[in-house]
Structures are given as structure tokens and as C-alpha cells.
Amino acid sequence: MNDVSTNSPVAQRPAHVTDAVTYDFDMFGDAAYVADPHKRILDLVKNAPPIFWTPRNGGHWMLMTHSANFHASRDTEGFSSEIVPQAMIKAMMAKMPPGSPHIPQPLPITIDPPDHTAYRMPLQRAFSPKAMLGLQKSIRELAVDLIEKMKAKGGGNFVDEVAEPMPVQIFLKMFGLPLERQQEYRTLVKEHMEGNQNHDPRAIVARMLKLTSIMRETVLERKENPQDDLISMLWQSEINGKPTTLADLENYCVVLFTAGLDTVVNGISHGVLHLAKNPDLQRELRANPEKIHGASEELLRRYTFTVPLRRIAKDLNFQGVEMKTNDRVMLFLPAADLDSSEYPEAERYDLQRQNSVHIAFGVGPHRCLGSHLARLELQIVYEELLARVPEFRLDPDKPVTYHGGHVVGPDAVWLRWN
Amino acid sequence: MKIKIDKASCVGNARCAAVSPELFPLDEDGYIAVTEIDVPPGMEALARRGARACPERIIIVVED
Numbered sequence A: 001m002n003d004v005s006t007n008s009p010v011a012q013r014p015a016h017v018t019d020a021v022t023y024d025f026d027m028f029g030d031a032a033y034v035a036d037p038h039k040r041i042l043d044l045v046k047n048a049p050p051i052f053w054t055p056r057n058g059g060h061w062m063l064m065t066h067s068a069n070f071h072a073s074r075d076t077e078g079f080s081s082e083i084v085p086q087a088m089i090k091a092m093m094a095k096m097p098p099g100s101p102h103i104p105q106p107l108p109i110t111i112d113p114p115d116h117t118a119y120r121m122p123l124q125r126a127f128s129p130k131a132m133l134g135l136q137k138s139i140r141e142l143a144v145d146l147i148e149k150m151k152a153k154g155g156g157n158f159v160d161e162v163a164e165p166m167p168v169q170i171f172l173k174m175f176g177l178p179l180e181r182q183q184e185y186r187t188l189v190k191e192h193m194e195g196n197q198n199h200d201p202r203a204i205v206a207r208m209l210k211l212t213s214i215m216r217e218t219v220l221e222r223k224e225n226p227q228d229d230l231i232s233m234l235w236q237s238e239i240n241g242k243p244t245t246l247a248d249l250e251n252y253c254v255v256l257f258t259a260g261l262d263t264v265v266n267g268i269s270h271g272v273l274h275l276a277k278n279p280d281l282q283r284e285l286r287a288n289p290e291k292i293h294g295a296s297e298e299l300l301r302r303y304t305f306t307v308p309l310r311r312i313a314k315d316l317n318f319q320g321v322e323m324k325t326n327d328r329v330m331l332f333l334p335a336a337d338l339d340s341s342e343y344p345e346a347e348r349y350d351l352q353r354q355n356s357v358h359i360a361f362g363v364g365p366h367r368c369l370g371s372h373l374a375r376l377e378l379q380i381v382y383e384e385l386l387a388r389v390p391e392f393r394l395d396p397d398k399p400v401t402y403h404g405g406h407v408v409g410p411d412a413v414w415l416r417w418n
Numbered sequence B: 001m002k003i004k005i006d007k008a009s010c011v012g013n014a015r016c017a018a019v020s021p022e023l024f025p026l027d028e029d030g031y032i033a034v035t036e037i038d039v040p041p042g043m044e045a046l047a048r049r050g051a052r053a054c055p056e057r058i059i060i061v062v063e064d
């Protein structure tokens, strides 16, 4: 059933990888995965080793269990987020001719403690639960506006109508960027999401440079004329005791753009897709809106969809498996949250679950900075959708298709009602 | 009953505070603000639920 033709070429297996821990799975191209990702994940959880090496996409480890993901995420000395070590990046930058453009980096995602902490701290307060409460009203207004527009059309592709414009507009608002340029940012988000399949580093750098050039004018303007927005606040912050520079500001723009937009798009889309397939759940939540909060958490667990990357920073034996320096590791969180030793009958969507503490937002120091914002966006969209749109279902003429990769999700979710 | 928290390992999930903002106070940046809490009588169940809610598993309940 696995159509091998969509898979990437097979890499040579390193000597330290044994047969017992080798398993062939292409997280970008596996046909069954792209046809129905979480169905395939349940199959992998049952049939693949708990930690395995796959020869696809250059060869890398996959961590499947909750325990493996939990411990690897918290061991930043063994499992480094510096896919290219910062020391090497610094050396490369030093060799560039003077006047070369600053190549933005998504910090703090790709830097290890202790510097990680220094880069994360300036963002922490702006994304704290308390700060998010202040955004609640404008998120709700935006959700209502988008949902009413889709409703007026009598149906549509929920991804394009609501899931995608929503986080982009919130991003612009938080940053204090002009809403008139929304279209430019939405185009970039689209390119970014499509680029998910093509991980050519030059294409990634080109997109980052495009983003920073669109934002530069506003960023520089806020340095002179601070306002009540994130850019102005970041200009007033310090990193390791030094005032932030234009390069720091550009790094922050890039990290929030890459981490905070397509994640939310995919998260909302997974949730609405599940609701569309389950009219009983819709009915239960419409009758008891106070259950939506728990329902949203269980959707995050059942359809965990991000796959962070690590580099082994020293030879180690991890839960009985030999790993060598510079091996690449996927924290396959979608499988961790479907681990039945942690969540009995993990495949069941269950609002009564005893243990509903998932790791969809990761674990350890890199745990999602934007989780409070994301939770708010998800919950509000479900609330307003259920309150405003009658029982909806998938449009049978437009089957759902998916993408794999680091952010797994549906490409389109066509809804119908009446 | 007491709660002990490995504060240095807190990553600011605020899941504990989502269960009970009174028992689990956060600082301005969203991290847990305390290392030890005496659970007032009647709040034991909330304390246990808050401890279970921490994805980092750094909140420990010490029963009397």
C-alpha cells in the first residue's frame, strides 16, 4: 500500500545503526502518510520500533514514544537544536564580505541554552498568559468577521476562508505592521507552507530575506517612534545585557513568522476537520459550550502535528540505542501523543480522558512560546464556528488532501451545511 | 499537604495556573513564581490536578 515512488532516495546506513532499529518511513513522501497522516501514525506506533532510523531524506532517527520525546527534549546537551552549530554560523558570517545582507536566523528555536534563554526572555512577557488576555477581544472580533464572511457564501474551503487569514492578521496586529500589506504576508505564508516540501536551504534564506525586507521600513520607524506593539517593545529589550540591534529584530520577526503562522493554520484545520466528520461531537459542544476548552485540548492531543528537529551533539546511548554525533533526530510528537502506554486507547477521541496532558507544544526549554496565543486562537475559532454555523460536514465532492513534513496537516477542508 | 516545584525546570506552560491561579501563582513572564506551597485545607484535589497538568512533570505533591 506504500507507494514507494513518492519516497526520497535511500541513504547509506551508518555502521552504528543496527537492523533492529532500521525502518523505512519517509515523513515527507510516504503515500499512506500523505493520504491520512494520523491513521498512518497509529499504524507506525503499532508496527515500527519505538526509536528507529529511516534511510529517507538523508537518513535520520525517529522518536516514537512519549518517553523518548520527553527525555530527548529535555536533554539539550545530547539533543541540540543547533542543526548547524552556532560556532560554525559565526565563523561563516565572519568570512562574508562587509556590507553583505544579514542572514536572519529563527532564534531562539535554533540555539541551545544558555544563549537560548537570553534570546527567549525578551519575548516571554509579550506572550505570557496575562498578555494574551488583552488580545482576547480582538481575536474574537477577527474570528467572527471571517466566519460570518464564509457563512454568507454558504460553504467554502475553511483553510482559505478562516484558518489561514486569522493568524496572519493577528501577527500583523501584534507586531504593529500595516494591515494593508496583508496580502504580501499571506503570499509569503503560502510560499512558506508550500516550501515545507522543498527544504532547499537557499529557498528558505530567500524567503526570510523577502520577509525582513517587507518589514524593515516599519521596524526602523518604530525605533524612532515607539508605539504599543511588539516591535517597539523588542527595541527596548536587551540580550545578554546589550540593547537589541536591527539584526536581532529581524531574527525575531523571522522566528515568529515561521513558528506562529502555519502551525495555527494546520492546528485549526485538523480540529475543524474532526468536527466536520463528527456531527455528534458538534451537537454535544453546541449544547455545552463550556466543554469546548477540553475538546480543543483533546484535538491537540489526538492530532498533534509538529515534528521538531534535533542534532546529536555527543555520542550517546539513548534508551538502548546507539546514536552518534551529528545524527539527525525527529521528535515525532504526533506519535508521542498517540502512545497508548501514556494515553490508553490513544486512537479514541475522548473528552473524559484521565490523562489529557499532551505534548503538542513540545517539552523542555524550547517548549512553544506561543502556546497561550495558539490555545486562545483555537478555542475562539471553535466557539464562534459552532455558535454561528449550523451543523457542517465535509463536501463529498472535494476530498481532503494532506501534506507531510515538519508541520503535518490538511491542504484544504471544504465545508458544507444545509 | 505540600506542593514542591522544581522551579528551575519550569518552562512557563502555565498549565498548573490554568487549573488554579490561586495555588499556582505565575510571575510576569508566565513562569511559576514559587517553589513550595502549603495547600490550604479543602484545596487538595485542585493541588493534585494542578500537579498532574504540568507537562514537564516538575510539580510534586507531598501528602501529609
Ligand code: HEM
Residues within 6 Å of the ligand: A073, A081, A108, A109, A110, A120, A255, A256, A259, A260, A261, A263, A264, A267, A305, A306, A308, A309, A333, A360, A361, A362, A363, A365, A366, A367, A368, A369, A370, A371, A373, A374, A375
Ligand atoms: C497550535 C499551534 C502551535 C503548535 C502546535 C506549536 C508547536 C510548537 C512546538 C512543538 C515547539 C517546540 C519546537 C522545538 O522543540 O524545537 C514550538 C516552539 C515555538 N513556538 Fe510554537 N506552536 C504553535 C503556535 C505558535 C504560535 C502562535 C507562536 C507565536 C506567535 C509560536 C511560537 C513559537 C516559538 C517562538 C517557538 C520557539 C521557542 C524556543 O525555541 O524557545 N508557536 N511550537
Ligand code: SF4
Residues within 6 Å of the ligand: B005, B009, B010, B011, B012, B013, B014, B015, B016, B017, B024, B030, B031, B032, B053, B054, B055, B056, B057, B058, B059
Ligand atoms: S505547568 Fe509546570 S512548567 Fe508550566 S508553569 Fe506550571 S510549573 Fe511551570
